[in-house]
Amino acid sequence: MANPRRALNLTVAAAIALGGVLSSAASCTSHTCVNGSCTVTFKDGAGATTLDSLGDASVEVQAVQGTQAQIRVNSDQGIVAQGQTQQIGPFRVTAEKVTDHEVKLKISR
Numbered sequence: 001m002a003n004p005r006r007a008l009n010l011t012v013a014a015a016i017a018l019g020g021v022l023s024s025a026a027s028c029t030s031h032t033c034v035n036g037s038c039t040v041t042f043k044d045g046a047g048a049t050t051l052d053s054l055g056d057a058s059v060e061v062q063a064v065q066g067t068q069a070q071i072r073v074n075s076d077q078g079i080v081a082q083g084q085t086q087q088i089g090p091f092r093v094t095a096e097k098v099t100d101h102e103v104k105l106k107i108s109r
Contacts, residue, residue: 037108044101051107057091059107067098071105080105 033053067082076089097104
């Protein structure tokens with residue numbers, strides 16, 4: 001017969017472990033779009049969003065190293081340095097801010 005106290009302890013331990021995973025994955029993405037140009041901010045590990053105003057373009061931060069970010073827009077990839085603009089597929093991507101905790105991009109066609 002199973003020990004109810006042990007089952008409860010295992011359930012609590014699993015809940016704590018899962019809660020830790022979920023809380024460490026917490027992140028935030030925000031964007032605003034005006035006249036065919038969108039500003040997207042990824043914070044605390046957020047990695048992807050879809051921009052309806054740019055034809056459902058999927059934008060993803062794949063990696064950050066120093067002040068450079070590896071960006072994927074739809075199926076195209078590129079590396080953008082803070083303060084620089086890079087053509088990624090049909091989109092112009094400007095990295096306004098690149099840190100370990102925040103990546104702010106301006107994206108337009």
